[in-house]
Amino acid sequence: QQQVKQSPQSLIVQKGGIPIINCAYENTAFDYFPWYQQFPGKGPALLIAIRPDVSEKKEGRFTISFNKSAKQFSLHIMDSQPGDSATYFCAASRGSSGSARQLTFGSGTQLTVLP
């Protein structure tokens, strides 16, 4: 199974809140899990990524929590700001032929942070 399931589809929080976006996967061969942020009319930009050998990774206000046994990972945004309003995609990839690492994306979460 190559699917990555993402929830919720949309999320509204107040400024300073901590939105949490969840993803689940089935393919245990996945070994790289990035999160991308996309603003309207722009391409996705890499936010943060994790490998399954760690359970948590923090970069600034963004934290990934990873649960290998449950095959789930989530993105937490601390002290969210209106400028964080965007669509967030989780993704997963695995090593395959050569260095090919096609990304399998979740369906996206549209986050709105109210001022």
Add this chain to the structure above:
Amino acid sequence: NAGVMQNPRHLVRRRGQEARLRCSPMKGHSHVYWYRQLPEEGLKFMVYLQKENIIDESGMPKERFSAEFPKEGPSILRIQQVVRGDSAAYFCASSPRGSGETQYFGPGTRLLVL
């Protein structure tokens, strides 16, 4: 320090015409990936190329779609005889040699088929 460049940014075609999308990877990057994003959906992998080689085209429709990455010049995604269902945003990503995980995306080409 130019990022991934794509052109055109917007492309309008009538049914049956050809669409040609271009992608220039980041400087020093030799791996190119193409993805398609339908409205309100996530990105779907289409094809992975290195210079002069198609490495993985498992996500590419069998007909009408082709891709190339010549020794000189940008990568090209070509869609022949476009249909309305081809309307989507097409994104190119590139990665440096040996670091296939970190893919940097371009701004995309939004194709509208009338």
